[in-house]
Amino acid sequence: MEEVLLEWAKAIHKENPVVDVHLDLAAEVYNRRLYGERDVVERLYLPHFFEGGLNLLVSSVFVSGRDLPEKGLHVAMAQIGALREDLEPLRDVICVVTNRGELERVLRDGRIGVLLSLEGLDPVGTDLYLLRAFYDLGVRGAGLTWSRPNAFARGCCLAGERKEISGGLTDLGREVVAKMEELGMYLDVSHLNNDGFADVVECARKPFVASHSNAWSVHENYRNLRDDQIAVLASCGGVIGLNACGTIAGAAPQPREQAIECLCRHAEHLMAVAGQEHVGFGFDLCNGLSASMPRLSFETEEDDLLLHHGETLLLSAALLGRGMKEETLAGLIGGNFLRYFRTVLG
Numbered sequence: 001m002e003e004v005l006l007e008w009a010k011a012i013h014k015e016n017p018v019v020d021v022h023l024d025l026a027a028e029v030y031n032r033r034l035y036g037e038r039d040v041v042e043r044l045y046l047p048h049f050f051e052g053g054l055n056l057l058v059s060s061v062f063v064s065g066r067d068l069p070e071k072g073l074h075v076a077m078a079q080i081g082a083l084r085e086d087l088e089p090l091r092d093v094i095c096v097v098t099n100r101g102e103l104e105r106v107l108r109d110g111r112i113g114v115l116l117s118l119e120g121l122d123p124v125g126t127d128l129y130l131l132r133a134f135y136d137l138g139v140r141g142a143g144l145t146w147s148r149p150n151a152f153a154r155g156c157c158l159a160g161e162r163k164e165i166s167g168g169l170t171d172l173g174r175e176v177v178a179k180m181e182e183l184g185m186y187l188d189v190s191h192l193n194n195d196g197f198a199d200v201v202e203c204a205r206k207p208f209v210a211s212h213s214n215a216w217s218v219h220e221n222y223r224n225l226r227d228d229q230i231a232v233l234a235s236c237g238g239v240i241g242l243n244a245c246g247t248i249a250g251a252a253p254q255p256r257e258q259a260i261e262c263l264c265r266h267a268e269h270l271m272a273v274a275g276q277e278h279v280g281f282g283f284d285l286c287n288g289l290s291a292s293m294p295r296l297s298f299e300t301e302e303d304d305l306l307l308h309h310g311e312t313l314l315l316s317a318a319l320l321g322r323g324m325k326e327e328t329l330a331g332l333i334g335g336n337f338l339r340y341f342r343t344v345l346g
């Protein structure tokens, strides 16, 4: 990596908002605190957040299949509590934001904002009053399912088996989309299958996102979006987050140059199809969460193509080296998702 490109990338990250819309932070913090660790974000994440110039992060609330269905509600609420408690002593540098005013304040103060999103509505069960309760806890986004079938949608695979499945939204799924829009929560279609995606396009009235999905044309993985899906999501005003999970991107973490090059190809393709204002970062870095979980299933593989948020600079430098314009990169690293969230939280 040429030093001059890295310095250029650093300057761009410093002068422009940097946003990552998918990290399973609440789950990891909860797991680690259960085992007695404290100050998880401060020790394991904050230095890298600073290094990458991060301004806004979406922490998903992710409940593992082994806690469902009985403990779904319990674990989801406990994750939110654990994250808030872990962030409490750091309020001068990083805090949860729930509305436009809070978002603008943290950006102005140079703090890092954290939005909460449910990765799968399993904790809600079938009771939409619980969705309202999660909204009141600060949750501002949700995916209907994390891959597995539930009361709202079928999802993209049988979790744990990596076996692609079909079938879209249920009647309750359509109802919850309307309820989310009414409450002011954004909808995330990552982890839906093609039928589910089509159903969302049909019933959503507001722009939605695919927070951590890549391009099927670059790597054929059922978590990725076809070109026509990318185009329609963008035409509805949505944004797609580039995923740095090796399995989903289609590369191994080593050698580093090839891993970064693979992410560049996804970013460039997504932008070519969606338009440069409809792509951002949703890295889905999982190594930390994996390390905090019992090693039981594929959920615990370590194949992040970026090892931490400081390495977002390597990606930006590589994109600059491949000819991406500075203003295009500024949108990709955060401007595009920030514009979306300003609307959602408005």
Ligand SMILES: [Zn+2]
Pocket: 119, 190, 191, 212, 284
């Ligand atoms: Zn996910």
